Amino acid sequence: MILETSLHVSFVRYLGTIVLLYSAHVLYRGLSIRWKFRKLQAQGMPVPKPYSILLGHIPLMKALREGLPSDAHDTYVARKLSLNWKDYFPDASSPPPLAYLDLWPFLSRPLIMVFSPQACAQLTQDTPQPRHSLIRWSLTPLTGGKYLTSVDTSTHRVWRSRLNPGFSPKNLISQMDMLLEEVTIFVQKLKAKVGENKNWGDSFTIYEDVVSLTFDIIFRSVLDYKTNEQTKGSGPLFGSMMQLIKYVKKPNLMSKLERWLPAYRNDVSHGTKTINDILVPHIQARIADKVKTDGRKTVVDLCLEHIPAESNEKKPVQASLEYIELVLSQVKVFILAGHHTTAQAICWVLYEIHKYPDVLQQLRSEHDEVLSSNPEQAAEILSKQPHKLKGLHYTHATIKETLRVHALGQTHREGSPGFNFLIDDIVYPTEGMIIQTVPAATQARPDLWPRVKEFLPERFLVAEGHDLYPPKNAWRPFELGNTRCIGEELAMMEIKLILVLTLRNLEFDFTSKELNKLQEGESTPDTVDGNRVYRVGNGLGYIKDNLITSVKLR
Template identity: 35%
Template sequence: MTFLNDYFVLNLPGWRLFIIACFMVIGIKTIKFFVELCRVRRKFQRMQREGLPMPPHHPVFGHLKLIGEIVSRLPSDVHRHVLPHQIKLLYPSLGPLFYLDTWPFGGEILVAVGPDAAYQMTQAHPLPKFHAMREYLKPMTGGNDLVSMEGKEWRKWRTIFNPGFSASHLMTLVPDLMKDMSVFCEILRKAAVNSDIVIMDHLTTRLNLDIISRMALDTNLNSQLETNDFVSALLSQLDWLSFGHEVNPFQRYNPIRPIVNWWNGRRMVRYIWRELDMRLKRRNIINKGIQVTRSKSIIDLALDNYLATKHGDNTINAMDNAFRDIATSQLRVFIFAGHDATSSTMCYALHLLWTNPKTRQLLIAEHDTILGTDHKEAARKITEDPYILNRLPYTMAVTKETLRLYPSASTARSGESGYFMSGTDGLQYPTEGFMVWSNSHAIQRDPAYWPEPSEFLPERWLVEEGHRLYPKKGTFRPFEFGPRQCIGQELAMMEMKIFLILTAREFEIRSVYEEWDSLHPKAGPKTLEGDRAYQILSGAAHPSDGLPCRVKLVGN
């Protein structure tokens, strides 16, 4: 009988064997899907019975039904990091830790929406980065970057790159930064003359690409004024990034994505390698005693540090392959992260100053006092004395309050076997198998920590401890805390100060969403809690529709 069965199968036409094989694969995957579905749903049902906090859990749909109901009331493109805050609004009894079951479109999540909970996972016991984040960033960075690294390798390369991001070193780069800011201001002047609607996020994105590439690589992309292949590749790659959680299977399993990712990655690597070779040639010329201006870029400092550690001196005849590969990934992540978050913060600062004119007047008053009443002299004064930026407390307060209301990202970590987080309720929260998500958006808008949490109040950063507005420790987390806090936060804050100084007094920049919506009508909700400039996912969190604006010269 076995012989007959084998003979029958082996003599089937090839196309029939293919169909049978396909059905077998589909059948096996379907069985595995439902087995995993049952495992996850039963796990959460058990946790719910044990009293671990979570919204009401459906035995079949998990929390997908709840999330679907919330999302249906929000703009379709809203950033998903707003969801924990929306859930807390619906279920205010939820504490600083709660679970979410979003399988199969997301995963099993432990959400941290309190400062102590966030402290546990990032400082007291720093958990490793969530694996999906590494996969998400790999097409952009190549994979050997500080965001993706762990353990000794991460510590080694963080140490090598730290000097380039120190506050003292960044001050030496201010004159170069002013060049790109001046180009941006000239673009705004032309926009004011033409009276056209400008998409501010597009302008600030290219401004920050020029700045971070100059800071990191000592190269002038000039993307504000002309097309650049590296910039085109990076922005294209940004559009194709995916966490693999899309509901639409054609988006989730798009066969074109790997091809586009490969091509864009190749273009970025080719550009960076060419620039690295130029750095090496300049270094060799300097070592021969020829007078050449020495670069102060982040990559040059990193190369100095690397050579001193590896060779004990500062000489090199050929680019070390290990350094080239790692440096390429680091530069890709620096340029990506360095432009993405700050460009968004610049947009939101302009939006908030337009909608809060009293704050803008106070900001202008500080600039007049410290820098003089002639705004045209500000750039020269900052270039001559960059440390004057440290004498602007209200400007810093405006920046911090912008970051509080509109943080560009959160951090996601991987839970570990045997590691439990402690809740204020006395419960122990298992982390194994969960994505542990410190959600800065929810923490920074929680009325338990922030009086008048939805109001733009820079004054809360200037009051003394004991005042009702004084920020509670650990509740301001736009750059996160702990050993893996953002390496570029000093650069971001410095950029924001200069940006506000050069724009607040010369330009009146107003967001024009009503006009934009009349020209580009679309169905569905258009605001989040009344905010038309809600955040969308585009790498980091950016303003919806790119913040359409009109620009006017002050006094005209």
């Protein structure tokens, strides 16, 4: 009994010592960060005000949130900081190229938000810095820690060179019939929701239908695997991917604690097993040449081409489980980026163009001119002459303008003693910091973009030297440099095909009648920039109320 008591006391003391040491470490780290920011302030670096020696920039973040809906995405906060720079950088005479933020203890390292195109280019193009380790951490629920953009730069280059051919224009053109097939299913589902006698149909949330479309497309493009989300409803792959995606978050105090919970471990374990049980046999069948292909290369095919070199065999019967898991880690991230962000982009394009009748009319006129005045012939024409999609210049510009207004991407890079920003002869240190580009802010700056609040596809059609011509390196929704989104061309093709096959057949109403009903009891409806439709959530986010609309035949 005495021995048990002694052991219990020893254990409690040991545990107490660990807690004390950890608390001391956390406190030391916090004090170190606060001291670093005092030095940055003394050096005249752009540290926004107010700054509290006790709470850092936590009060500032709270102040920036004022006036925004509680569910508004974090990008609106960053944009507000950049656009209202006179309020938060009172000593500055011009917009600062970046901002140093102290969000400890919610973020364990100082954060640099980059606003200027010149600084962004230095970070990602001129002297590209490695992606921050937080990317690996954020994607771990999907990848198990194995992902090409979170490994070292040389490994990234190897994998990028292997995968680039899968997203080349030539290979994507070979997928035109598949894309047309899936988009046609989407259009038929929309037509089923119109009212009788060319009247408006009932309201519905279009985002869910778009997600099903992009999910089907990315699986067929990357893996040549039919998920049939559009025709058969939510299946185990979709459910498991959504189960994992909800945990893809930046590392902060709350998300780190979440990963200690049994629910997290159970969800990730179950979701991963379900995906592996379905996809591993499919990959193994492709390795064994048991799956008939149509001659085009998928991302998985390109990965599998390198098995012989890695196994030193001319034609191995099967790849190692480790290699298949690595391939699957790439597949799952492509699926994440290829369906989630593309779905948002599609919704934003449809939403924006229906706010501007002149833009909508020009789009329809271009489609008539390039693809014949009979909209029912568009799919057949593109199937036989897929290059005609490249001739939709105004359509392309409209998509780019939408993605200027609603930038969805960003990148996080590792600060180091060997990399500093140099802007107008001023050196901005980055050692020990997380560096984040903020396209949503860069693309909204009135000093860079003339008539910034106007929706003007023409700015992407005018010649260099024109007042509207975009500033160099300022348009970056897919980011720029060696880690530019590899699926950019596929996403643009999807959006163009949806516009081609819908705009001349259907009318959309995004006036938010149902949203008005949802918010009837609220004294002040939720809006961002006066719009009741805005980006919500954390991480990748989504569109408010999944974008309510109704449709009718033209």
